[in-house]
Amino acid sequence: MAKSYRIAILPGDGIGPEVTREAIETLRLIAEIRGFSLELTPYPFGAEHYMKTKETFPASALEEMRGQDAILLGAIGDPRLPVGLLERAIISGIRFGLDLYVNLRPIKLFAADLCPLKGKGPEHIDMMVVRENTEDVYAGIGGFLKKGTPDEVAVQEMIFTRKGVERVIRYAFDLARRRAKGRKLTLVDKANAVGAMDLWTRTFEEVGREYPDITREHAYIDAATMWCVKNPEWFDTVVTSNMFGDILTDLAAMIQGGLGVAASGNLHPGRVSLFEPIHGSAPKHAGKNVASPIGSILAAQMLLSYLGEPEGAELIEESVAELFATGKLRSAGTDSGVGTREQGEWVRQAVRRRASSPTKAC
Ligand code: IPM
Ligand code: MG
Numbered sequence: 001m002a003k004s005y006r007i008a009i010l011p012g013d014g015i016g017p018e019v020t021r022e023a024i025e026t027l028r029l030i031a032e033i034r035g036f037s038l039e040l041t042p043y044p045f046g047a048e049h050y051m052k053t054k055e056t057f058p059a060s061a062l063e064e065m066r067g068q069d070a071i072l073l074g075a076i077g078d079p080r081l082p083v084g085l086l087e088r089a090i091i092s093g094i095r096f097g098l099d100l101y102v103n104l105r106p107i108k109l110f111a112a113d114l115c116p117l118k119g120k121g122p123e124h125i126d127m128m129v130v131r132e133n134t135e136d137v138y139a140g141i142g143g144f145l146k147k148g149t150p151d152e153v154a155v156q157e158m159i160f161t162r163k164g165v166e167r168v169i170r171y172a173f174d175l176a177r178r179r180a181k182g183r184k185l186t187l188v189d190k191a192n193a194v195g196a197m198d199l200w201t202r203t204f205e206e207v208g209r210e211y212p213d214i215t216r217e218h219a220y221i222d223a224a225t226m227w228c229v230k231n232p233e234w235f236d237t238v239v240t241s242n243m244f245g246d247i248l249t250d251l252a253a254m255i256q257g258g259l260g261v262a263a264s265g266n267l268h269p270g271r272v273s274l275f276e277p278i279h280g281s282a283p284k285h286a287g288k289n290v291a292s293p294i295g296s297i298l299a300a301q302m303l304l305s306y307l308g309e310p311e312g313a314e315l316i317e318e319s320v321a322e323l324f325a326t327g328k329l330r331s332a333g334t335d336s337g338v339g340t341r342e343q344g345e346w347v348r349q350a351v352r353r354r355a356s357s358p359t360k361a362c
Helices: 018-032 047-053 059-066 085-097 161-176 195-208 222-231 242-255 294-306 310-325 340-356
Strands: 004-010 037-042 071-075 100-106 124-133 142-145 153-156 185-191 214-221 239-240 264-269 273-277
Touching: 004 018, 018 037, 018 071, 018 214, 018 222, 018 294, 018 310, 037 124, 047 085, 059 085, 059 242, 071 085, 071 294, 085 273, 100 161, 100 242, 100 294, 124 161, 153 185, 161 185, 161 195, 185 195, 185 222, 185 242, 214 222, 239 242, 239 273, 239 294, 273 294, 294 340, 310 340
Parallel strands: 004 037, 004 071, 071 273, 124 239, 185 214, 185 239
Antiparallel strands: 100 124, 100 264, 142 153, 264 273
16 A cells, blocks of 8 residues: 555645745655645734634644644745744744754755855765754743833743763764764864763763764864854764754755755654644745745745655755755745746756656656
8 A cells, every 4th residue: 555644734824835836846756747636725824824713733732743744834934923923833843842953953054155154065065964853941930020110120041861862862973973974073062161061961971972983072162163164064964952953053054055045844753743844934925925935845845854755855855955056046045046836946947857758667
C-alpha cells in the first residue's frame, strides 16, 4: 500500500498563505512522482481568525496536531495586534506544546551572486545551526512588578536545564556525525558573561567525549556573529541556545541570500515536527505576488527529509539550487522580478524535468 502522510497546514498571516501555497503544490508534485499520498488538514489560526473570534490557538488544535506526521507553517504576526500575542500563542505554543526541542536551520549558499560577502561562494557557506528551542528567555519565566509605575521592574529568566541542554547537544553531535562535511561541532554561548552558561560548556565537554570523531570548537556569540561574516567557512555544525540561535540565524540567513531563502525545522526526533520558513509575515508585501516562496518550499523539503522521503527532498533542493546556480533566479528578495507563483512554478518545472531525466530514473 502506498504510504500516506498527514500534514497540518497553518498558512497564518501576511505572505504566509501565498508562500505556503507554493510549498504545498510542490509537495503534491513530489507525492505524485514518488508515489505517496498526502492528507492535508488546514488550520485558520492567525490574525484574521483572531480578530473574528478572539481565539489565538486552542488546546484542541494542538492535540489534533499531535496525531499528525508533520506541520507546515507559513508565517505568524500582524502589526494590528499587540506585539508577540500571536507569535507566543501559536509559534511558541506549538514549539513548547509539542516539545520541539531542536530548531534546525540549514545555511547553504546556492550561488555566489546571492551572497553579500565579498569573495564568498557556495564552497564557503554550508552550515547547520542547531538552536535549542524550548528553554532560555523563551520559557516565559518572568513578569512585572509595579507595572506601569515609575518603579516598574521587569524580569525574564534565562532558563537552562541539564536535560534540555544535553538533548540538544546530543542531537547536534549526531548531526555533525551524519554530515559529510567537516565533522566539527561549534558551541556558541556567552559563558564569559552569563555564568549559567557554564552548564552548556560542561555538558558540551562531557557529551563530546562520547564523540571522539567530532572536533569540538567554541565561540562566544559576539565573536560568532563576527566569524559568520568574516570566515563563514569556519562553521560546519553549530549548537547554541534559543535566543542566540534566533539572532545568529537571521544573520546567517543573510549570507545565504536573505530571509527569502532560509528554512527551518522545529523537531522532536521521532515525533510530529513543525517546518517553516525563517522569514516572518512581512505584511507590506502580502498579497502582491512578490514574496519569495523558496524559504517555504525548502521548509517542505526539510519536512520530506524528516518524514523519510530523502529522494523527494533531494529533488526539491537540487531544483532550487539549479535555479540560482544557473542565474535563472537572481534573488530571493521581493526585488527578484519574478512573482511568488512563477518562482514556485519554476521550481516544479525543474523537479519534473529532473524526475523524468534518464540519469535520475531510478
Ligand atoms: C523565529 C522567530 C520567532 C522567534 C518569533 C516570531 C517569536 O523570530 O522563529 O526565529 O523568536 O523564535
Ligand atoms: Mg527569529
